[in-house]
Amino acid sequence: MRMYDVITKKRDGKALTKEEIDFFIEEYTQGNIPDYQASALCMAIFFQDMTEEERANLTMAMVNSGDTIDLSSIEGIKVDKHSTGGVGDTTTLVLAPLVASLGVPVAKMSGRGLGHTGGTIDKLESVSGFHVEMDKDEFIELVNQNKVSVIGQSGNLTPADKKLYGLRDVTATVNSIPLIASSIMSKKIAAGADAIVLDVKTGAGAFMKTEDESEELAKAMVSIGNQVGRRTMAVISDMNQPLGHAIGNALEVQEAIDTLKGEGPDDLTELCLTLGSQMAVLGNQAQTLDEARSKLEQNIRNGNALEKFRTFLESQGGDGQVVEKPELLPHAKYKIELPARESGYVSGMTADEIGKAAMHLGAGRATKESEIDLAVGLMLNKKIGDYAEAGESLVTIHSNQENIEEIKETLYKNIQIQKDSVNKPKLVRKIIE
Numbered sequence: 001m002r003m004y005d006v007i008t009k010k011r012d013g014k015a016l017t018k019e020e021i022d023f024f025i026e027e028y029t030q031g032n033i034p035d036y037q038a039s040a041l042c043m044a045i046f047f048q049d050m051t052e053e054e055r056a057n058l059t060m061a062m063v064n065s066g067d068t069i070d071l072s073s074i075e076g077i078k079v080d081k082h083s084t085g086g087v088g089d090t091t092t093l094v095l096a097p098l099v100a101s102l103g104v105p106v107a108k109m110s111g112r113g114l115g116h117t118g119g120t121i122d123k124l125e126s127v128s129g130f131h132v133e134m135d136k137d138e139f140i141e142l143v144n145q146n147k148v149s150v151i152g153q154s155g156n157l158t159p160a161d162k163k164l165y166g167l168r169d170v171t172a173t174v175n176s177i178p179l180i181a182s183s184i185m186s187k188k189i190a191a192g193a194d195a196i197v198l199d200v201k202t203g204a205g206a207f208m209k210t211e212d213e214s215e216e217l218a219k220a221m222v223s224i225g226n227q228v229g230r231r232t233m234a235v236i237s238d239m240n241q242p243l244g245h246a247i248g249n250a251l252e253v254q255e256a257i258d259t260l261k262g263e264g265p266d267d268l269t270e271l272c273l274t275l276g277s278q279m280a281v282l283g284n285q286a287q288t289l290d291e292a293r294s295k296l297e298q299n300i301r302n303g304n305a306l307e308k309f310r311t312f313l314e315s316q317g318g319d320g321q322v323v324e325k326p327e328l329l330p331h332a333k334y335k336i337e338l339p340a341r342e343s344g345y346v347s348g349m350t351a352d353e354i355g356k357a358a359m360h361l362g363a364g365r366a367t368k369e370s371e372i373d374l375a376v377g378l379m380l381n382k383k384i385g386d387y388a389e390a391g392e393s394l395v396t397i398h399s400n401q402e403n404i405e406e407i408k409e410t411l412y413k414n415i416q417i418q419k420d421s422v423n424k425p426k427l428v429r430k431i432i433e
Contacts, residue, residue, distance in 0.1 A: 003027070003037045010044040018057045025061035029160040035167055042164070042173040050178040055220060056227040058178065062186035065160035069109070069136075071192035074143050076105045079279045080193035082184060084208070084217075086201045087242040087355035092120045092150075093256035094264070094272045095279070097309035100148035101299045102292075104283030107143045108150040109191050121152055126250035126329055126374045130318030148312045157190045180207075181220035188230075195231040195282035197275055198222070202429060203240035205351020211236065211429055218432050233278045234432040237271055238425050241349040241384050244268035248363040248377015248398060250329040257323055260306040267383075267427050273297065274428050289431075330375035332398035338411055340388040348416035349384055357410045361399055376400055378411075385424035388417065 001023050010016055016024075024041065027033045050058065071078050079099070083089055096106045110120035110132075124130050132152045134142075142149040161183050168174045188196050198221050201207065202214035218234035225232025244265040246255040258264045259272065277292035286292035299305045310320040322328045358364060362373030379396040382388050395411055397404060 003033050003041075007037060007040045007044060010041060010048055013048045015051050015054055016057075021054065021057045022061050022064075025058070025065055025160045029065045029163060038164070038167055039171045039173075042168055042171060042176070042179065045178055046173045046176040052223050052227065055178045055182055056224050059182040059185045059189065059224050060228055062158050062160045062164075062182060063190045066157055066190070067155040068157070068190045069155070069192035071107055071140070071143075071194075073140055074105050074107055076103070076147075077194045077283045078105050078107050078143075078192065079195045079197065079283045080106075080108065080188055080191065081197045081199065081275060081279060082188055083199040084184070084201050084206065086239045087205050087247060087351045087358075089243050090123070090246065090252040090256050090259070090268060091199065091243070091272055091275060093123060093253065094259045094268070095276055096148050096150060097312050098260065098272060098296055098299065098305045099276050099279045099283070100146065100312070101305045101308040102280050102283075102285045102295055103147060104279055104285050105143050106148045106279075107139070107192065108148075109153050110150055111153050120150065122372055122374070123249045123252050123256075124150065124313075124316075124318070126253045127313055127318040127322055128328065130313060130316055132316065134316075142315055146308070146311050146315055148308065149316065150312075158186045161186050177216055177220050180217060181224055185221050185224045185228075189225075189228060193230060195279075196225050196233075197278045197282065198232065198234040199271070199275055200234055200236050201239035202236055203238050203351070203425075205241070205355070206239040215430060215432070218430075222432050231282050233282065235271075235274055235278065236429040236432070237274075238427050238429060239351055240425050242351050242354055242380060243271065245380045245383075246377065247355060247358040247380070248361075249372065249374040250331070251377040251379060251398060253322070253329055254326045257306070257309070257326065260300060260309055262300045270427055274431070278431075332373075332375040332377075332400050334397075334399045334402055336397040336399060336404060336408075337393040338395040338397060338408055339391045340382075340394050340417060341390065341412065342417055343388065343390045344417040344419050345422045346382050346384050346386050346388060346394075346415060347418040347422045349380075350414035353410065353414040354378065354380075357407050357414075360407055360410075361397070361401075361404070373400060382415075383424075385422050387421075 200218040208214040222232045246252045277289045280286045280292035310323045314320040361376040363377045
């Protein structure tokens with residue numbers, strides 16, 4: 001088989017066979033196919049697309065390019081959740097214990113943050129003593145015992161995806177639905193989940209800016225998951241503004257605790273109940289989404305979800321007292337208010353730029369080597385549709401540096417206020433089953 005023939009076939013709009021896709025992924029991963037030929041195939045896929053069968057075959061070829069995690073010794077249906085990324089996305093901190101409180105095993109592999117997107121592990125490490133370093137046997141034992149555990153990503157998972165993504169990033173082929181969908185799904189499948197719930201963001205702060213693009217990606221991933229034997233569902237949710245009120249590691253842990261108490265922001269609570277309902281149905285702990293939602297709401301009211309969060313923290317060395325004593329979390333030296341310069345309604349918030357402002361405070365990493373300040377971040381006091389009087393605080397800035405004029409100006413530029421009233425954006429746009 002020649003790579004030249006594979007490129008020609010896709011260039012001409014024909015479907016590649018499983019054998020041709022396997023050949024490309026295996027040989028490229030081993031370094032036997034040069035970057036210029038792999039680039040040519042990616043560009044051909046970008047313009048000619050792929051069939052559903054091709055997408056599934058590409059995904060599984062990438063899964064089989066490296067290690068896979070065997071979670072078969074965990075009892076029950078293992079359900080994983082994946083978000084396509086956002087600002088202030090605290091959902092995993094809430095969802096993992098909430099869904100586990102219904103008996104659905106959540107065996108979660110998470111990463112650290114880079115840029116303005118926060119990493120779940122960084123957030124959890126705001127809790128004194130919490131650790132994610134453990135061997136596979138301990139991880140599986142914790143999930144069987146408590147129904148929930150979160151560890152860092154390890155092993156040589158999907159090396160083909162890592163290599164291909166680096167190439168796509170410099171050849172203008174990142175924005176290709178089959179390549180994005182297979183990249184995301186290969187990692188989820190390699191991590192051992194039986195079922196997958198996808199939170200596909202849409203809007204200014206999302207990778208996919210329009211609802212049509214987000215729906216196309218969601219449908220592609222749901223199709224791949226179901227074709228390769230993983231029950232998969234998706235939610236398309238708004239990311240035209242940050243989710244919840246908190247942006248920053250310790251601040252988001254506090255917001256997760258508030259949400260598990262039933263006192264969290266409306267949008268974060270709604271998204272967690274929507275995603276959690278899907279996870280409960282896929283995990284066979286409810287027959288319908290309505291039944292699942294009712295059970296989740298009940299476990300927030302009766303304290304079971306919060307207690308599960310405490311158990312989860314303590315089982316991984318964390319101080320469970322933070323549930324009642326948030327003052328045990330890291331706190332910034334300064335709290336600086338950002339007053340509205342005029343009266344009016346918040347009409348827009350540029351989510352990614354606000355996330356970058358938090359990163360410049362120290363809440364995120366500009367590079368992989370950057371040190372994170374777990375205490376700093378932003379608390380949004382107003383969101384789209386809210387009215388603010390001149391002088392009223394739009395944002396509380398939690399900072400360990402006093403001179404933050406540049407960050408304040410960034411926030412002013414990216415929070416728009418107008419005189420006329422504005423509708424609050426619809427959070428959950430579509431559910432794809």
